[in-house]
Amino acid sequence: MAKEASNGNHNSATKAPPTPSPLRFSKYFQSNMRILVTGGAGFIGSHLVDRLMENEKNEVIVADNYFTGSKDNLKKWIGHPRFELIRHDVTEPLLVEVDQIYHLACPASPIFYKYNPVKTIKTNVIGTLNMLGLAKRVGARILLTSTSEVYGDPLVHPQDESYWGNVNPIGVRSCYDEGKRVAETLMFDYHRQHGIEIRIARIFNTYGPRMNIDDGRVVSNFIAQAIRNEPLTVQAPGTQTRSFCYVSDMVDGLIRLMEGENTGPINIGNPGEFTMMELAETVKELINPEVEIIGVENTPDDPRQRKPDITKAKELLGWEPKIKLRDGLPLMEEDFRRRLEVPREN
Ligand SMILES: NC(=O)c1ccc[n+]([C@@H]2O[C@H](COP(=O)([O-])OP(=O)(O)OC[C@H]3O[C@@H](n4cnc5c(N)ncnc54)[C@H](O)[C@@H]3O)[C@@H](O)[C@H]2O)c1
Ligand SMILES: O=c1ccn([C@@H]2O[C@H](COP(=O)(O)OP(=O)(O)O[C@H]3OC[C@@H](O)[C@H](O)[C@H]3O)[C@@H](O)[C@H]2O)c(=O)[nH]1
Known part of the structure; x- marks a missing residue:
């Protein structure tokens, strides 16, 4: 009774404060970094989003047009209070208030970037211009995922960052290679002219769970073929080399x-170098010893060798990859078997 009287007395100086909304105590209101990930519904982007979302102080916004990405890759975050997903094409301007931009939007598989080359150039050039314009307007730091393809068919081996590359400017891969080179140029021009804080990662071939099964890149092709008991298609001559980085190592490098x-x-890449024939033999040994390996025709301008010199990443970022190809392939196999609904026979 006495309590009721006291609560009902609006003039009382000892009135209890109203109970705060439960939202006042939620993590959402403690966030101190809002991060935009373009291309966040794709392969690397969705793994990056997972890592960024692990930090409860981050809010993450993904902008993606779903050309090669999928909402499925982000399903565990859809509806989360610190996460937003926007259907957006980066060739159009985007107005959001953010502190950091990871700019990944661009098809990465040669089959997909060659499908509509004019659009690939627009994505790289206009898309990067738009994201730099956004970074300038809101004062955000921006990271571009460039590529080892800026070295073209390299005449220097392994490739370090001082190498200017050997790129065919009019070839079928140029929409991607030259597009990324212009994107790098734009990043540095905005940095020098407008003082934008920029970061450029030159990513070497990356693989792991969530790659599209029909992505067309070599690791996903070989793993899907081995699981389906179809011949592994080694494109001629088979002696061309690549260096494969597991996606968790890649995400770690990008964040650093x-x-x-x-x-x-x-x-940012794994210096372990393999010929495509060696890769096929490794996949055969680990996944399906019965599978056939066949030679097929290649596409024009395929780089003959590729291996990163990662001295700079080691010295400046304290980063180096941890996962060897032989350990990463079975992790990807598990994901592909689940999606293809082909369990491993014991
Ligand atoms: N995976 C690799 O081996 C590799 C190597 C070098 C560089 N990269 C770069 O890393 C980034 C991510 O590559 P990935 O392997 O995750 O490729 P991915 O194709 O899986 O992802 C790219 C994402 O960008 C989206 N996208 C494409 N065009 C867009 C546009 N105009 N607007 C908005 N979204 C768009 C796609 O829908 C997709 O979700 C790309 O910039 C790629 O060039 C990747
Ligand atoms: O089924 C296949 C597919 C590909 N290959 C060969 O495997 C090698 C790698 O081809 P991929 O298509 O996986 O990728 P590429 O190295 O050519 O390009 C990649 O490089 C770095 C990134 O920027 C991009 O992810 C992509 O452009 C090539 O020599 C290709 O000829 C096969 O032997 N069989």
Whole structure:
């Protein structure tokens, strides 16, 4: 009774404060970094989003047009209070208030970037211009995922960042290679002219769970073929080399680059180098010893060798990859078997 009287007395100086909304105590209101990930519904982007979302102080916005990405890759975050997903094409301007931009939007598989080459150039050039314009307007730091393809068919081996590359400017891969080179140029021009904080990662071939099954890149092709018991298609001559980085190592490198003090460009990749025939033999041995390996025709301008020099990443970011190809392939196999609904026979 006495309590009721006291609660009902609006003139009382000892009135209890109203109960705060439960939202006042939610993590949402403690966030101190809003991060935009373009291309966040894609392969690397969705793994990056997972890592960024692990930090309860981050809010993450993904902008993606779903050309090669999928909402499925982000399903565990849809509806989360610190997460937003926007259907957006980066060739159009985007107005959001953010502190950091990871700019990944661009098809990465040669089959997909060659499908509509004019659109690939627009994505790289106009898309990067739009994201730099956004970074300038809101004062955000921006990281571009460039590529080892800026080295073209390299005449220097392994490739370090000082190498200017050997790119065919009018070939079928140029929409991607030259597009990324212009994107790098734009990043540095905005940095020098407008003082934008930039970071450039030159990513070497990356693989892992969530790659599209029909992505067309070599690791996903071989794993899907081995699981389906179809011949592994080694494109001629089979002696061409690549260096494969597992996606968790890649994401770790990208975050270190964003958080560090160096603009780059910095190579992020795994220096373990394999011919495509060696890769096919490794997949055969690990996944399906019965599968056939066949030679097929290649496409024009396929780089003959590729291996990153990661001295700079080691020195400036304290980063190096941890997962060897032989350990990463079975992790990807597991994901592909689940999606293809082909369990491993014991
Ligand atoms: N995976 C690799 O081996 C590799 C190597 C070098 C560089 N990269 C770069 O890393 C980034 C991500 O590559 P990935 O392997 O995750 O490729 P991905 O194709 O899986 O992802 C790209 C994402 O960008 C989206 N996208 C494409 N065009 C867009 C547009 N105009 N507007 C908005 N969204 C768009 C796609 O829908 C997709 O979700 C790309 O910039 C790629 O060039 C990747
Ligand atoms: O089924 C296949 C597919 C590909 N290959 C060969 O495997 C090698 C790698 O081809 P991929 O299509 O996986 O990728 P590429 O290295 O050519 O390009 C990639 O490089 C770095 C990124 O920027 C992009 O993800 C992509 O452009 C090529 O020599 C290709 O000829 C096969 O032997 N069989």
